[in-house]
Amino acid sequence: MKYQSQAVAKPYFVAAIVxxxxxxxxxxxxxxxxxxxxFLFPEIPFNVARMVHTNTLIVWLLFGFMGAAYxxxxxxxxxxxxxxxxxxxxxxxxxxxxGLTVAGYLLVPYSGLxxxxxxxxxPTMGREFLEQPTITKLGIVVVALAxxxxxxxxVLKGRKxxxxxxxxxxxxxxxxxxxxxxxxxxxxxLDKYFWWWTVHLWVEGVWELILGSILAFxxxxxxxxxxxxxxxxxxxxxxxxxxxxxxGTGHHFYWIGTPEYWQWLGSIFSALEPIPFFMMAVxxxxxxxxxxxxxxxxxxxxxxxxxxxxxxxxxxxxxxLHTLAPVNYYTHGTQITAAHGHMAFFGAYVMINxxxxxxxxxxxxxxxxxxxxxxxxxxxxxxxxxxxxIVLITLFLTGAGILQTYMQRVxxxxxxxxxxxxxxxxxxxxxxxxxLVFLLGLTLYIASxxxxxxxxxxxxxx
Amino acid sequence: MAQAFTKAMARNIFYGGSVFFFLLFLALTxxxxxxxxxxDNRAALSSDLGPTIAHGKMLWExxxxxxxxxxxxxxxxxxxxxxxxxxxxxxxTEAIKVFIKSRPVQGVENRRSMPQxxxxxxxxxxxxxxxxxxxxxxxxxxxxxxxx
Amino acid sequence: MSNTLTIxxxxxxxxxxxxxxxxxxxxxxxxxxFAAYAMTRMSHVELFNEFQLQLNRRAALANTLVLIxxxxxxxxxxxxxxxxxxxxxxxxxxxxxxxxxxxxxxKSAEFAHHFALGVNLSTNLxxxxxxxxxxxxxxxxxxxxxxxxxxxxxxxxxxxxxxNHTGVETAAAYWHMVDLVWLILFPLVYVMR
Numbered sequence: 001m002k003y004q005s006q007a008v009a010k011p012y013f014v015a016a017i018v019x020x021x022x023x024x025x026x027x028x029x030x031x032x033x034x035x036x037x038x039f040l041f042p043e044i045p046f047n048v049a050r051m052v053h054t055n056t057l058i059v060w061l062l063f064g065f066m067g068a069a070y071x072x073x074x075x076x077x078x079x080x081x082x083x084x085x086x087x088x089x090x091x092x093x094x095x096x097x098x099g100l101t102v103a104g105y106l107l108v109p110y111s112g113l114x115x116x117x118x119x120x121x122x123p124t125m126g127r128e129f130l131e132q133p134t135i136t137k138l139g140i141v142v143v144a145l146a147x148x149x150x151x152x153x154x155v156l157k158g159r160k161x162x163x164x165x166x167x168x169x170x171x172x173x174x175x176x177x178x179x180x181x182x183x184x185x186x187x188x189x190l191d192k193y194f195w196w197w198t199v200h201l202w203v204e205g206v207w208e209l210i211l212g213s214i215l216a217f218x219x220x221x222x223x224x225x226x227x228x229x230x231x232x233x234x235x236x237x238x239x240x241x242x243x244x245x246x247x248g249t250g251h252h253f254y255w256i257g258t259p260e261y262w263q264w265l266g267s268i269f270s271a272l273e274p275i276p277f278f279m280m281a282v283x284x285x286x287x288x289x290x291x292x293x294x295x296x297x298x299x300x301x302x303x304x305x306x307x308x309x310x311x312x313x314x315x316x317x318x319x320x321l322h323t324l325a326p327v328n329y330y331t332h333g334t335q336i337t338a339a340h341g342h343m344a345f346f347g348a349y350v351m352i353n354x355x356x357x358x359x360x361x362x363x364x365x366x367x368x369x370x371x372x373x374x375x376x377x378x379x380x381x382x383x384x385x386x387x388x389x390i391v392l393i394t395l396f397l398t399g400a401g402i403l404q405t406y407m408q409r410v411x412x413x414x415x416x417x418x419x420x421x422x423x424x425x426x427x428x429x430x431x432x433x434x435x436l437v438f439l440l441g442l443t444l445y446i447a448s449x450x451x452x453x454x455x456x457x458x459x460x461x462x
Numbered sequence: 463m464a465q466a467f468t469k470a471m472a473r474n475i476f477y478g479g480s481v482f483f484f485l486l487f488l489a490l491t492x493x494x495x496x497x498x499x500x501x502d503n504r505a506a507l508s509s510d511l512g513p514t515i516a517h518g519k520m521l522w523e524x525x526x527x528x529x530x531x532x533x534x535x536x537x538x539x540x541x542x543x544x545x546x547x548x549x550x551x552x553x554x555t556e557a558i559k560v561f562i563k564s565r566p567v568q569g570v571e572n573r574r575s576m577p578q579x580x581x582x583x584x585x586x587x588x589x590x591x592x593x594x595x596x597x598x599x600x601x602x603x604x605x606x607x608x609x610x
Numbered sequence: 611m612s613n614t615l616t617i618x619x620x621x622x623x624x625x626x627x628x629x630x631x632x633x634x635x636x637x638x639x640x641x642x643x644f645a646a647y648a649m650t651r652m653s654h655v656e657l658f659n660e661f662q663l664q665l666n667r668r669a670a671l672a673n674t675l676v677l678i679x680x681x682x683x684x685x686x687x688x689x690x691x692x693x694x695x696x697x698x699x700x701x702x703x704x705x706x707x708x709x710x711x712x713x714x715x716x717k718s719a720e721f722a723h724h725f726a727l728g729v730n731l732s733t734n735l736x737x738x739x740x741x742x743x744x745x746x747x748x749x750x751x752x753x754x755x756x757x758x759x760x761x762x763x764x765x766x767x768x769x770x771x772x773x774n775h776t777g778v779e780t781a782a783a784y785w786h787m788v789d790l791v792w793l794i795l796f797p798l799v800y801v802m803r
Contacts, residue, residue, distance in 0.1 A: 034540070037574030042567065045577050046540050047529025111579075114524040126523025128537055162469070184523075186516045188596055189502035192536065193494070228469060235472035236631060239479050243635070246483040247490070255604035256534050259497040261731045261738045263602070265490070268642050275635065330606060333535030333543060414609045417542035418574070471780070475632055482753055486746075490731075497732050 001363045003074040005081035010364045011091050012067030013357050017446065019060035019098070020350075024435075024442055026053040031432040035425050044106065051131045052105055057345065058129065059098045064353030065174075065210055069151050069167060071360045072217045077158030082150050090146045097139040101132055123184055127195060130181045137181060144175040162231035163220070166238060167213035173206030189257035196252045203349070204248060204273060204315075208241040211311070211352045212280065215304060218359050219284065222301045223291035233283045240276040248273050251323050255332055263325035270323045274316030277308075277348075284308035296458040297362065297370035299379045303355035306387060310351055314343025318394065330409045335401035335424075343394040346386075354383075354445075361449070367457060374452030378444055385441030392434045400427035501600040511591055518592025521585055530576070532610075534601055540574060543610025548590075548597040550608050555590035562586060633787065640791050643746070644798060647739045654735055659803055661736040666720055670800045673716050674792065680709030681789045684758075684782045694772035696765055703762040703778075706785070710755045717748050740799055747791055754788045757781045 001007070029049045033039045040049070074081050081087060104113045110131075117133035119125045124134045132140070148171060155164050180197040216234045220227055250266025284305050295301065318340040322331045331337070358379065362371045370376065407420045498504075506515060522528070527544070528537040534545040551557035562579065563586060569575025581589070651658045687702035724741070731738050761781040764770065770778055 030540075033574070037572060038569040041569040041575045042577055045530075046574070047526050047538065050529055050538055050540075051526070110526045110529075111524045119524065120520075123520060123523065126526050126528065128528050131526060131529070162473075186507060186519055187498075187502055187504055188519070188533070189498055189599060192534065193491075232467075232469040232472050235469065235476045239472065239476035240631070240635065242476070242480040243483055246480070246487050249487065250490075253494075255601045256536070257498070257502045257599040257601055258494050259501070259732045260602050261742065262494075264646065264738065265742065268639065268646065271642075272635070272639065279631070329604060332604065333532040333537070333539065335539060338539055408609050409606045414607045416609050421574070478753065478756075482749060486749060489745075493731055496730070 003080050005084045005087075006071050006074050006360075007364060008081065008084050008087040008091070009067040009071035009360060011088070012063045012070065013361060013364070015091070015095055016060045016063040016067060016353060016357070019056045019063065021442065021446070022102070023053055023056040023060060024439055026050075026056065028432070028435050028439065029053075031428070031435050034421075034428045035432065048105055048110065052102055054129055055105070055131060056098075056102065059094075061349050061353060063094070064356065065171070065214075066147055068210075068214050068353070068356040068360075069147070069171065071356070071364070072214070073151050073154050073164060073167070074158075076161045076164045076217070077154050079154060079158035082153035082157065086146055086150050090143050090150075093139065094143045097136055097143075101136045104133065105131070122182070124182055127181075127184070127191075129199060130195070134182075137178075140178065141175075144178065148172060148175055161227070162234060163213050163217050166209050166216075166234060170206045170209030170213065173209065174202060177201045177206065192256045193253065193258060196249055200245075200249045200252055203344075204245045205242065207349065208245070208276065209238050211307075211348055212238050212241070214352050214356050215280065215284065215307065218300065218304050218355055219287045221359065222293075222295040222297060222304065223287045224293040224295075225287045225290055230287060233279075237276045237279050237283065240279060241273075244269050244272040244275060251325075251328070254325050254328055267323065267325045271320060273323070274312065274320050277312040277316035281308040281312045294460070295369065296460050297359060297376070298458075299376040299383065300355060300359040300370070302380060302383055303351060303358045306383060307347065307351035307355050310343065310347030310387060310390070312347075313391075314340065314345070314347035314394065318343055318398075331401065331405050334404045334409075335397045335427075336405065337401075339394045339397035339401055342397065343390055346390045351387075365453075369460070370457055371448075372452040372455030373458050374455050375448050376458070378448040378451060382441045382445035382448060385444065386438055389434050389438035389441060393431050393438070396427045396431045396434065400424045400431075403427075503595055503598045503600075506595045506598065511595075514588050514591045515595045517585075518588035518590070518595075521581070521589050522592055525579055530574075533596060534599070535604065541576065543605060544593055545596050545599075545601065546605055546608065546610050548594045550610065555587070555594055558590040558593055559586040562589065633783075636787065637791075640746075640794075643743055644794060647743065647798065650735060650739065657734065658736045661734065661740075662800070662803065665740070665800055666723070667800050669716050669720050670796055673713050674796050676709050676713045676716070677789045677792050680706045680713070681786055683709060684785050688775075688778055688782050691765070691770050691775045691778050692772055696768060696770060699770070699778065700762055700765045703758055703765060707755055707758050707762065710751055710758065710785075713751055714748070714755070717744065717751075721745070721748075743795060743799060747788070747795060750788050750791070754781075754785050757784055 026049050029040065029044070030046060030053055033041075033046045033049065070081060070087055104116070108116065110126075113133060114120075114125050117125075117135050119134055122134050124137055125131060130137075148168075151168060151171065155168055177198050180194050183194050185191050212234050216230050219225065220230050246269075247265055248270035250262040251270035253262035253266055285308070288301060288305060322328055322336050322340060362369070371379070403424050404420050407415050407423065408417060506512070522533075527533075530538050530541040532539065532543045532545070535543065547558060548555070551561075562576075562581065565576045565578045567578045683702050683706035687699045687706065690696075690698035690702055721741075721744075724737075729737055729741075731741050758781055761777050764777060
């Protein structure tokens with residue numbers, strides 16, 4: 001760890017992991033509710049458990065991004081963070097706000113939470129992923145502005161590397177597009193149109209800039225490949241991201257009341273959205289092959305490569321499978337969507353966060369370069385268990401989705417939703433069991449932070 | 463060209479390409495906004511039922527219906543699509559209200575269960591009118607059939 | 611870096627692998643668009659034939675000649691700077707930009723005419739394709755003008771020489787690509803019946 005202030009990243013990473021565990025716990029709950037429909041009803045109805053699952057995911061990914069930024073920006077800028085105390089303060093503000101919000105979801109009926117938090121003054125609650133009370137959303141804006149200020153001042157003060165600038169651009173974009181969550185018109189078509197300006201332009205837009213810059217940073221560190229090469233490729237990748245992804249937003253505008261030319265424009269451009277992910281995978285493997293050093297943190301390198309592959313599969317391939325309008329007409333809003341969503345989020349954003357944590361945590365905890373062999377082995381097991389579980393979960397949901405699409409949408413004798421769900425429940429059980437394997441992987445992952453801490457670091461080859 | 467493709471070139475392509483496509487997206491958004499009045503059933507919103515529908519949307523949000531259901535295919539996949547429930551229930555707001563009213567408080571054993579929200583008559587009417595309004599949006603012939 | 615990179619006797623295209631990603635991506639998008647147009651036309655022949663008649667073919671022909679001329683000017687510009695003649699290069703670049711500007715004017719007039727008649731992307735399938743394709747190309751012409759302008763400015767600053775004028779060649783390649791796309795678009799959309 002080259003700069004003292006990089007230490008503020010540690011609490012962010014710890015909070016991220018804790019919230020990850022909460023996310024998976026609630027994921028298992030809703031997975032069970034899919035097949036035992038009244039499980040925990042009416043105390044924790046499905047929608048409440050689901051919003052805890054999705055919101056803790058988003059919040060932990062944000063904690064991870066902020067931790068990643070606080071770690072890598074001082075190192076890239078070659079100067080201390082502008083204000084470590086502000087970073088620590090904002091950590092607690094964000095954590096407490098998140099905790100209170102989740103407690104609110106669980107302890108109070110949602111309509112009661114709306115009244116309690118004065119939603120009627122500026123109604124922003126009740127939309128998917130944006131269930132937070134308006135006051136929480138305002139809190140997020142404050143935390144985001146303080147964070148951007150802190151990081152921005154640091155970059156201004158020091159070396160303006162491409163990694164820094166791309167990360168900053170991605171984070172600014174994240175903050176700007178979040179503002180659309182405050183726009184909630186009565187007109188349902190307008191509501192949906194601009195909701196996607198937050199959701200799509202986040203995960204298929206500016207978040208990819210964040211992903212790319214963190215991946216580039218880790219690859220520079222573990223491969224030792226010349227920064228100029230890696231930064232050039234970063235520009236190429238993010239260029240393709242926005243070139244395809246901005247008009248690609250149109251693949252959400254097929255059936256929500258918007259003009260029908262979006263079926264053409266959205267299909268054409270979103271079909272090309274896998275390109276940057278394909279390039280990322282080629283780029284990552286290329287850099288590791290051309291490496292000039294054998295970095296002792298082998299598991300971090302594994303996470304980096306895994307991220308590129310899984311992001312390509314989950315976001316790129318599975319996304320492509322249902323992005324063309326003629327296909328999407330039948331699969332829209334089915335388990336196909338859920339299958340893609342899980343592998344895309346895990347492959348791209350969960351894994352890049354775990355990559356960064358894998359690289360940085362040993363250094364934040366006092367190691368010179370990497371954890372002991374014992375720790376890395378355990379973490380490697382965790383990597384494979386979680387990755388393979390997600391692939392299987394995705395395959396099971398895809399199977400469920402294909403059957404659902406056929407029985408409910410394609411068939412000349414379509415069946416009602418509930419009847420179809422009953423018939424595909426085998427896939428949901430398989431998904432749930434696999435989810436337990438995922439939890440095992442996550443448990444081993446947590447364990448890897450605690451075992452083998454006193455063991456020596458692996459020897460550095462050549 | 464004689465020289466290699468430089469980082470500066472890549473950077474210019476990134477900035478140029480992003481600005482280009484963002485401007486195009488803004489132009490298309492502007493056009494879409496112009497087309498919406500003919501597709502989004504806003505006549506219902508400015509009719510006498512407008513405030514009722516607005517109230518219905520507010521109830522839809524404050525009770526997080528999207529947390530189990532989809533609306534025009536977007537939302538959670540636990541419970542049926544409601545964008546066309548008005549049509550599915552035979553073009554009847556009464557049928558929608560009866561269903562919501564009749565949810566057992568303790569749920570149905572072993573079955574995916576919907577909470578009992580204890581809505582009053584006015585709220586039920588608002589929700590039903592909201593769902594009717596959504597069913598009349600021109601969604602390019604989606605869903606493929608009445609099952610949603 | 612040598613102009614002809616050889617690996618085991620096989621000639622490689624000039625430049626890095628990365629630039630070709632962009633050129634391929636550009637051509638891919640237009641190719642997909644053209645293919646979609648062609649396929650759609652096959653199942654809506656009468657509709658496409660009917661509304662194609664409302665297009666201004668003379669304006670489009672003029673535009674074709676304008677773009678070909680501008681490409682010729684760009685070729686002369688590259689030739690000039692290859693011989694170290696920066697001032698001549700600048701003049702040819704400005705001439706090419708002038709032609710590009712003329713394209714923009716003619717095409718804008720066409721668009722204005724359509725919009726005045728209330729035609730837009732949602733009028734029918736033919737117009738959706740026609741407006742999307744030509745507007746997308748139109749924006750590429752504007753981008754091409756910006757690139758030519760940037761290179762013209764640098765030429766004026768004395769940035770390029772006979773030995774070093776990659777920027778001019780890159781801008782030329784881009785402009786030729788924009789011209790090539792039009793040369794396919796014109797017969798496909800305006801002429802083919």
